[in-house]
Amino acid sequence: MGATKSEIFTPAQNELAAMLKALAHPARIAILQYLVKSRTCICGDLVSELGLAQATISQHLKELKAVGLLKGTVEGTSICYCIDEKVWGRYKKRMEQFFVAYEPKGGCC
Amino acid sequence: MGATKSEIFTPAQNELAAMLKALAHPARIAILQYLVKSRTCICGDLVSELGLAQATISQHLKELKAVGLLKGTVEGTSICYCIDEKVWGRYKKRMEQFFVAYEPKGGCC
DNA sequence: CCCATACATCGTAATATTACGATTGATTTA
DNA sequence: TAAATCAATCGTAATATTACGATGTATGGG
Numbered sequence A, B: 001m002g003a004t005k006s007e008i009f010t011p012a013q014n015e016l017a018a019m020l021k022a023l024a025h026p027a028r029i030a031i032l033q034y035l036v037k038s039r040t041c042i043c044g045d046l047v048s049e050l051g052l053a054q055a056t057i058s059q060h061l062k063e064l065k066a067v068g069l070l071k072g073t074v075e076g077t078s079i080c081y082c083i084d085e086k087v088w089g090r091y092k093k094r095m096e097q098f099f100v101a102y103e104p105k106g107g108c109c
Numbered sequence C: 001c002c003c004a005t006a007c008a009t010c011g012t013a014a015t016a017t018t019a020c021g022a023t024t025g026a027t028t029t030a
Numbered sequence D: 001t002a003a004a005t006c007a008a009t010c011g012t013a014a015t016a017t018t019a020c021g022a023t024g025t026a027t028g029g030g
Helices: A012-021 A027-038 A054-066 A085-100 B011-023 B024-038 B052-066 B085-100
Strands: A070-075 A078-083 B068-077 B079-084
Touching: A012 A027, A012 A054, A012 A085, A012 B011, A012 B024, A027 A054, A027 A078, A027 B011, A054 A070, A078 A085, A085 B085, B011 B024, B011 B085, B024 B052, B024 B079, B052 B068, B052 B079, B079 B085
Parallel strands: none
Antiparallel strands: A070 A078, B068 B079
């Protein structure tokens, strides 16, 4: 056992869970927030900004790129990362849809 | 190694990541969506609804209760679960805050 | 009191994630 | 071309998650 049984869930449920998983780490939150805050591409100051090893950060960046949230373009000797607007918007919408589905009605429990 | 280095992140980042982690599994998404859809408390039809063992579902419910999203009250021989409106609202707000922080500006990369 | 039902918890196996040092690959500069 | 720089990848250790059978615990009915 040990592996998530994706087969028994709907594609939408699996996809949403995967989206959330991609964000569910403080380092990845920090990376995204840094990108949001700096309002521009980041070309390699992430390692000094966060307190993690270069290999670890590269791994987190890879995950964020894998789900499409980040784009990386080569910029001379370093690499320029930035948020993919479209994907970010899709994430935002999906989360909203999920949370908005429940309307509190007070009482019951 | 292997453990997340929470010390190096802000409490807000750790908290947000923990929230996302609690939701980052299709079974927990399915449980919440079922509760949302049924518009009432659920008293034990979850095991037949999802295709997971009773112990596994109980474990997922425990996680959702741990972060406060679910309340469980004893209802005779079974247990009645429902969403905690307040906590749900907090989650919703936090997610919105996170996603709204980024405003696309087109170009750059 | 005894049994059935409904959950929770324990123990454990399989798998996934996180982190880092070491190495590799690409590109710029001397 | 050689050295330097930056990031990706590899290999691996530590830890966390997922899933389930077995067992424990409480409640209601007989």
